[in-house]
Amino acid sequence: MSEREQAYTVEHLVTGREALTKAKRIVVKVGTSTLTYANGRLNLNRIEAIVKQLADLANQGKEMILVSSGAVGAGLAPLGFKEKPKDIAMKQAAAAVGQGILLHMYEKLFREYGHTVGQILLTREDSTHRSRYINLRNTLFSLIELGVIPIINENDVVAIDEVKIGDNDTLSATVASIVEADLLIILSDIEGLYTANPQTEPTATLISEVSTITPHIYEIAGGAGTARGTGGMFTKIEAANIAVNSGVHMVIASGEHSDSIQVIARGEARGTHFVARHTKPHMRKRWMAFGSRLKGSVSVDAGCAKALLQNGSSLLPVGVTAVTGEFHEGETISILFEGEEIARGMVNFSSQDIEQIKGCNSHEVAGRLQVQSAHAEVIHRDNLVVLR
Missing domain, CATH: 3.40.1160.10 (Acetylglutamate kinase-like)
Structure with missing residues (x-):
């Protein structure tokens, strides 16, 4: 078997x-x-x-x-x-x-x-x-x-x-x-x-x-x-x-x-x-994950996936490896690891902004986006639902 x-x-x-x-x-x-x-x-x-x-x-x-x-x-x-x-x-x-x-x-x-x-x-x-x-x-x-x-x-x-x-x-x-x-x-x-x-x-x-x-x-x-x-x-x-x-x-x-x-x-x-x-x-x-429409997705690395699945962490920009689709701040997206959906959540950034900050540390986000202050998380754990 x-x-x-x-x-x-x-x-x-x-x-x-x-x-x-x-x-x-x-x-x-x-x-x-x-x-x-x-x-x-x-x-x-x-x-x-x-x-x-x-x-x-x-x-x-x-x-x-x-x-x-x-x-x-x-x-x-x-x-x-x-x-x-x-x-x-x-x-x-x-x-x-x-x-x-x-x-x-x-x-x-x-x-x-x-x-x-x-x-x-x-x-x-x-x-x-x-x-x-x-x-x-x-x-x-x-x-x-x-x-x-x-x-x-x-x-x-x-x-x-x-x-x-x-x-x-x-x-x-x-x-x-x-x-x-x-x-x-x-x-x-x-x-x-x-x-x-x-x-x-x-x-x-x-x-x-x-x-x-x-x-x-x-x-x-x-x-x-x-x-x-x-x-x-x-x-x-x-x-x-x-x-x-x-x-x-x-x-x-x-x-x-x-x-x-x-x-x-x-x-x-x-x-x-x-x-x-x-x-x-x-x-x-429940509404955020299964009621609202999915607008796109981000892919994450192994360390990020482990932090989300095992530790209940927020999604940080350092763990993001790719962005798919066009979406805006406040919309719901999928989080993928090796092509598999592992979570869903409401994003703090648009797809365009995430493209600029993916892979960087949280303290670098504001500089990358050329703003005075910015969220430290791509998706805060309070706005994230783990599916595995």
Whole structure:
């Protein structure tokens, strides 16, 4: 067994899954391929099974939040489309019809099981603007306090590429981070993360647990989703990166099983479990790292990387080796070591200024920039989130 494979042993599974049984606040994301048949029409049996599981967990005192895809898919059949249209306006028209159909279905089923739901439609701007981020957080907490099950989807009717969150995997992880959830469950048409693509590699095996998201995890996350869905495994790993670094456990599992949500909540083996970090960053740091847009990156040397990862240090100019992209003071960037993202933070300098001061000592910064005084740090540790 290789070192990489040893990271996913069954011994980890026993202790890791126990944490899931204690999850109080749970976000469940359901993909389009789980909610619809191949012809685009809604899979009513599967939708009811999902609603029943969520309602039953809510009856146990759990706080449930549903992030649902399927608005565009639900609108295809009523509009006579045989597949998802490529034209943006037509796709948004399908979403406009489908959102009403989907919410009506959820509202009816949840009401039959004794629960009230509330719909929230989001765009990228709702998480990138700090004031909107806080307002969204307050609204979600209010709904949870009132015993309402929020149903969240990206607002595909008005969203364009510039304001789209990207996919509902990322959306669900962002929501889980915002509400400080204990567990995020992503249901799709796949059983979890495999050691290789199971469609092309017959010997590929399911990885039960991932304790650290390494570049290798991204490498083996190749492949795309179905024609009805948009999120392949790669987007789910990106979602896992947001979740675990926000202190949220995440499990990817197949939605084709009628009991996946309950099995996972009981701590039993199903899908792939991504283990959360022990500490949850402060709300402002979570927004900074996972809500705001990344504007660029800096690369650092080995000594700097060690100081950031092991000592919780600030990022000093002496450790910076390269700058990528154009950004301004106060924007959020990635910190890379050997091509791997190890942290994110809010910079004190523009990319142009960092180009001038990279590699120099802090007392030399003002002279390099020809100013009377300047920050000693490129990113202060109070504005920095470590991702490893």
